[in-house]
Amino acid sequence: MENTPIADAIKELLESKPIFENRDVLRSTYVPDYLPHRDNEVDALLKILIVALRGDTPSNILIYGKTGTGKTAVTTHVGKEIEKAGEERGILCEVLYNNCGVIDTQYRLLAELARNFGKRIPMTGWPTDQVFAEFKSAIDSKKRVVVIILDEVDKLIKKGDDVLYNLSRINSVLENAKVSLIGISNDLKFTEFLDPRVRSSLGEEELIFPPYNADQLADVLRQRAEMAFRSGVIDDDVISLCAALAARENGDARKALDLLRISAELAEREKVEGVQEMHVRRAQSKIEFDRVAEVIKTLPTQSKLVLYSIMVLDKAPELIRRSGRRIMSTGEVYQIYKRMCDMIDIDVLTQRRITELISELDMLGIVNAIVVNRGRYGVTKEITLDTPQDNVYHVLSDDLRLQSLIDMRPDSIQMQLG
């Protein structure tokens, strides 16, 4: 039988030894049976929720912690264990997980909750109180304890805290069932915007999850790596590097896992036997670029144009360099910006506004801008480009209003500007 090139390629790809045994273990949504270095948090949560198994109402809980500190993992993990233990003892205890980042209106949340108990609620159309009433009657039909996990609660209260108010008082109108709430937030200050009554009711207990340090992250990674990879494809140096890099950025376990997974994917694509430190470095810059691209994509046109002005200026030969980077001032950027606005017929904003846009770009980590005093020569921002820019062009030119300009590329624009 004659093989086509593609058939050969498929054969080769299938036969090459895979690096992964189970890729999904490295996703942050995967919850392992044991969570390293979260024993205290698991304990604390268990102690609060345990009363559910005696048929009592657990206190409402607020959980705080930066992203990737294991809030969601610990909570769902403990939730499952409690449910299981209840089952074994013949106690009806249900733990419902909701991500308010996805379910972000009160209607949807209540509808979702009610559906969990077999109620059929239309996607839209009913008055919210009716949905609430349905939910109430659904849970109250039996003697049970219901624990409602609200992940990313801060997203929910953006549109008013009515749901939280109603849910936190629901126990007073229930005869059989008991409800307790667990709110998860990565914003420590989000309760400030809450109705005081809701705040005190929701925050009966508060848990704060500290970030992982590098050693702890390494343990987390080792545990997952053991399940995720064939033995021998990854050595401890790679894991330590991933852990160290992620620890530098707030001890985010999600980031550490992403880093490890993407490193391995890069290695796999190269058909190399094992993952090397080089892959980790490359994975990091890939992640960084994806982040930047995402940010730039969502920037308003004016900000993009300011960024592009900086990029054009960055190519200018006459600028002073410092450690390889070209330094420019607000005034210089503004001059370029104005002329480019003319070229593509876009409103010219004032320098005051541009200063602000530059500061925003700085906060987003796309450029560096520090305010310096040049004495006799005034105060200005010293701006340097902070992004590997070659990749940025196509992201910028997605904006139709800028397309013609971006396609010209900096060098030829400079010719035109003179």
Place this chain on the structure above:
DNA sequence: CCTCCACCGGAACGTGAGGAGT
């Protein structure tokens, strides 16, 4: 020691879009 550059960044205000209430 004084001056003065070239911009920073706060304050107050204007405008239009979009949402809530009625």
Place this chain on the structure above:
DNA sequence: ACTCCTCACGTTCCGGTGGAGG
């Protein structure tokens, strides 16, 4: 359909800054 509010985005105005250079 109507008003009323809020919000994001911009503008104008302007006082403030701090060290290089005289």
